Amino acid sequence: MRTVRELEELRGIIAGWRAEGARVALVPTMGALHAGHMALIETARRGGTKVVASIFVNPRQFGPSEDLSRYPRREAADARLLTEHGCDLLWAPGVETMYPDGFATSISVSGVSDGLDGAARPGHFDGVATVVAKLFNQVRPDIACFGEKDFQQLAVIRRLVIDLDMDIEILGVPTQRDDDGLALSSRNIYLDEGERARAVALPRALGIAARAIGRGEDVGAVLADAGTTLTAAGFAVDYVELVDAESLAPNPAADRPRRLLAAARMGATRLIDNIPVE
Numbered sequence: 001m002r003t004v005r006e007l008e009e010l011r012g013i014i015a016g017w018r019a020e021g022a023r024v025a026l027v028p029t030m031g032a033l034h035a036g037h038m039a040l041i042e043t044a045r046r047g048g049t050k051v052v053a054s055i056f057v058n059p060r061q062f063g064p065s066e067d068l069s070r071y072p073r074r075e076a077a078d079a080r081l082l083t084e085h086g087c088d089l090l091w092a093p094g095v096e097t098m099y100p101d102g103f104a105t106s107i108s109v110s111g112v113s114d115g116l117d118g119a120a121r122p123g124h125f126d127g128v129a130t131v132v133a134k135l136f137n138q139v140r141p142d143i144a145c146f147g148e149k150d151f152q153q154l155a156v157i158r159r160l161v162i163d164l165d166m167d168i169e170i171l172g173v174p175t176q177r178d179d180d181g182l183a184l185s186s187r188n189i190y191l192d193e194g195e196r197a198r199a200v201a202l203p204r205a206l207g208i209a210a211r212a213i214g215r216g217e218d219v220g221a222v223l224a225d226a227g228t229t230l231t232a233a234g235f236a237v238d239y240v241e242l243v244d245a246e247s248l249a250p251n252p253a254a255d256r257p258r259r260l261l262a263a264a265r266m267g268a269t270r271l272i273d274n275i276p277v278e
């Protein structure tokens with residue numbers, strides 16, 4: 001697998017693939033790769049597609065008090081994992097390539113970006129939408145794969161692609177979990193042993209709440225119970241919310257696809273998770 005850092009070289013390689021009639025899939029990441037990312041690579045590879053993974057820790061999606069400087073960076077190990085899983089090319093631009101001097105554009109996807117993590121992390125989804133639009137323009141993929149774990153991010157990207165007439169198929173890939181149910185995340189490595197043990201309360205509380213809502217119990221009471229359970233487990237809860245699975249609007253009708261989303265901090269580590277309500 002080749003690692004490429006210059007846009008001209010990337011475009012040359014992809015033009016060569018296109019000349020051979022290949023389809024191209026993109027898996028955008030910020031590195032610190034784990035089995036969740038490898039599920040994205042496996043999905044991207046289906047049908048003999050050429051697979052580009054990008055690693056770029058995007059400063060524009062981190063708030064001033066967030067973990068940009070300590071975000072795990074381990075490109076050599078990531079590159080080995082990508083090679084083992086059949087990725088064809090690693091696109092790893094530097095900040096100066098992505099945001100050269102004078103860079104002045106920001107993409108804002110209103111509506112789906114506004115609540116939940118958009119409210120808790122102002123500007124976060126503008127940073128995501130801007131970098132993803134750039135990655136799409138750089139790689140020009142036919143397909144791009146994103147994890148359902150970042151459910152709101154996936155909704156923002158689907159809206160971006162529709163609104164800007166980007167001819168890219170967006171594939172959402174189900175969340176990969178540890179044996180006890182905790183969603184895989186690059187940030188899980190921040191958790192110490194005790195925090196990791198308590199963190200399992202997050203998927204468990206979501207599972208209990210989703211089943212109760214599915215049985216028709218009072219949504220407000222169920223969400224309040226989930227918040228209480230998480231607090232008792234040591235989480236500081238940002239939100240536990242039931243939303244429409246497509247628009248992410250609150251208070252969805254029971255006959256619509258619904259999704260339960262939560263964000264909560266365990267010590268210094270902010271975790272997110274979500275689950276469908278059947």
Ligand code: PAF
Pocket residue numbers: 028029030031056058061128131132150153
């Ligand atoms: O999900 C991520 O890792 C990032 O938000 C993404 C999509 C690569 C954009 O920086």
